Amino acid sequence: MYEILDKENMFSAIWDFPENLSDALEIGDNIKLDQEYHKIDSIVIAGMGGSAIGGDVLSILEKENINIPFIVSRGYSIPNWVNENTLVVCSSYSGNTEETLAVLDAAINKKAMICGVTTGGTLADILEKNNKDVVIIPGGLQPRAALAFSFIPITKLLQKIGVLDSKIDMWLPNIIKSLTDSRKINSLDSSQNPTFELANQIYDKIPIIYSDNSSMSIAALRLKGQICENSKMLSYHNDLPELNHNEIVGWENNSTLFNHLFVLWLSDRSDNKRVKIRQEITQTILNEKKVDQFVIEMTGNNFQDRFLNMINYGDWLSYWCAIAHKTDPSPVRNIARLKKELAEIV
Numbered sequence: 001m002y003e004i005l006d007k008e009n010m011f012s013a014i015w016d017f018p019e020n021l022s023d024a025l026e027i028g029d030n031i032k033l034d035q036e037y038h039k040i041d042s043i044v045i046a047g048m049g050g051s052a053i054g055g056d057v058l059s060i061l062e063k064e065n066i067n068i069p070f071i072v073s074r075g076y077s078i079p080n081w082v083n084e085n086t087l088v089v090c091s092s093y094s095g096n097t098e099e100t101l102a103v104l105d106a107a108i109n110k111k112a113m114i115c116g117v118t119t120g121g122t123l124a125d126i127l128e129k130n131n132k133d134v135v136i137i138p139g140g141l142q143p144r145a146a147l148a149f150s151f152i153p154i155t156k157l158l159q160k161i162g163v164l165d166s167k168i169d170m171w172l173p174n175i176i177k178s179l180t181d182s183r184k185i186n187s188l189d190s191s192q193n194p195t196f197e198l199a200n201q202i203y204d205k206i207p208i209i210y211s212d213n214s215s216m217s218i219a220a221l222r223l224k225g226q227i228c229e230n231s232k233m234l235s236y237h238n239d240l241p242e243l244n245h246n247e248i249v250g251w252e253n254n255s256t257l258f259n260h261l262f263v264l265w266l267s268d269r270s271d272n273k274r275v276k277i278r279q280e281i282t283q284t285i286l287n288e289k290k291v292d293q294f295v296i297e298m299t300g301n302n303f304q305d306r307f308l309n310m311i312n313y314g315d316w317l318s319y320w321c322a323i324a325h326k327t328d329p330s331p332v333r334n335i336a337r338l339k340k341e342l343a344e345i346v
Contacts, residue, residue, distance in 0.1 A: 002189055002323045008330035010230065010322075013145035014315045015187060018179040020148035021308075025172060027137060027149070028156025035133045037113055037161045040087045042069040044078055044112075045154065046103040047091035050143030053225070054091055054117075054150025056218045057311070061304050062155065065165050076102040078110075086112045087163065089154055093143035095121020098342070117153050133157075142330060144229055147222075147311070175305045179312055186316040189323070195313060198294060199320030205262040205292070206234050210282075212275045213239035215303070216266035216310060223266070223314035230329040231321035240275045240282070248282060251289055258291050265295040266310060270303055 002011065043066075045055030055072040071079070076099050082088065088107040092100040095118040104126060107114050116127045119139040127134040135157060137149040152172075158164035186195045207227055211220040220237040227235035238247050251258075263286060265279065286293055296313065298306040322329035 005323055005326060005328055006330070007328050008142075010142070010145065010319060010329040011187070013141055014312070014319055015183055017148060017312050017315070018176045018183070020146075021152065021172060021176050021179070023138070024148040024152035025156075025168070027135070028153045028159075031133075031135055031153065031156055031160055033133050033160055035113070035115065035131065037087065037163075039085050040068065040113065040161070040163050041085045042081070042087070043071070043158070043163065044082060044086060044088045044103075044107075045070075045072045045091060046078065046088060046100050046107075047072070047150075048074055048097050048099050049225070050146060051091040051093050051097065051100070051117075051150055053144075053218070053222055054147060054154055055089070056221065057147065057151040057307075058155050058158075060215075060218045061151070061168075061307065062164060062166055065167075068163065073103060075099055078103050078106050082107065082110050082112050084111045084113070086110075087158075087161065088112045088114045089157065090114065090116040090118075090123055090127070091150060091154065092116070092118050092121070092123050093137075093141075093146050093150070095119055095123035095125075097123075101126070115157060117150065117157070142229075142332075144226065171302060171304045175308050178300065178305055178309060182309060182312065183316075186313065189320070193316075193320075195316040196320045198296075199317055199324055201292070201294070202262045202264070202317075203231065203233070203321040203324035205260055206236070207262050207264055209235065209237040209264045209266060210243065210279075211237070211239060211266040212268070212271040212279075213242065214272055214275070215268040215270050216307070219307060219310040219314060220266050222311055223264070223318070226315055226318035227321060229332055230315075230318035231325065232327050233321060233325070240278050244278050244282065248285065251286060251291070255289065258289055261291060263291055263293045265293065267295055267297040268303070268306055268310075269297075 090104050115133040117135045135153045159166045209220040224235045224237040298309045300306040
């Protein structure tokens with residue numbers, strides 16, 4: 001069934017994640033820098049959608065090694081504090097993302113240090129004309145399927161520039177192996193596969209994804225985006241402890257809608273102890289409301305392993321939701337329409 005529906009082979013894009021990680025590491029190791037970088041006191045990763053998530057992934061995997069202000073900027077503008085001591089990394093898979101190109105222009109005007117990660121396009125042209133470093137990554141993928149080629153080259157770029165003391169060479173090989181093993185199960189269209197089984201529970205509902213903001217928050221953001229793009233379903237996410245200060249009260253009125261919702265908890269052994277208690281209390285409240293819930297937690301000796309396996313688990317989950325809907329997971333027609341109509345308005 002899925003081979004017939006999946007006309008652009010999103011299956012292979014998800015299956016190839018371990019190989020993509022390995023290839024991306026090689027690209028990162030071969031980065032050659034021509035520009036001089038000095039006195040960097042802040043970092044901005046500028047991007048949208050699947051390109052921006054690479055900066056988010058880097059921020060959580062390397063959180064203990066980032067010692068200067070680091071933000072991911074989504075939109076047409078950059079913070080007013082950006083100056084000549086700020087490093088702005090423009091990330092756009094196509095190289096033609098208009099928001100990222102607007103940020104590039106703003107960063108040039110602010111005389112920031114600038115480099116980029118892209119497959120080409122206008123971004124690469126402008127960077128090259130301005131004698132800025134640009135890392136070229138492989139094309140031919142949906143931006144959301146190119147995650148490895150987003151966060152690993154940026155990690156290596158920051159490492160070579162001298163603002164990040166990453167240990168990625170030490171932990172990534174073992175993760176590639178664990179992902180290679182787990183895909184043998186996650187790729188099965190049968191009850192032996194936990195992602196296939198869960199997809200058949202949630203595909204006709206609106207998934208709401210909750211997590212601790214110190215651990216799996218970025219994985220929750222990624223999963224929300226993958227369900228929206230791959231599964232063509234609405235999905236939402238929020239973090240603990242923040243949701244305990246507002247959203248938890250929303251589970252009161254409109255209770256007739258609750259049977260259309262499904263809460264996915266992304267948990268990790270590193271979650272804050274108080275947050276774990278908050279999660280248990282919140283789960284009890286939702287159980288009393290008869291809200292469907294499911295806890296997803298990865299095994300693994302280190303956080304990086306558990307995090308990237310959670311990412312890949314979510315990718316497979318979104319894929320099987322698409323198949324349950326008898327939908328091709330690759331096309332993003334509303335995005336294509338939006339871009340077309342935007343291009344017609346100057």
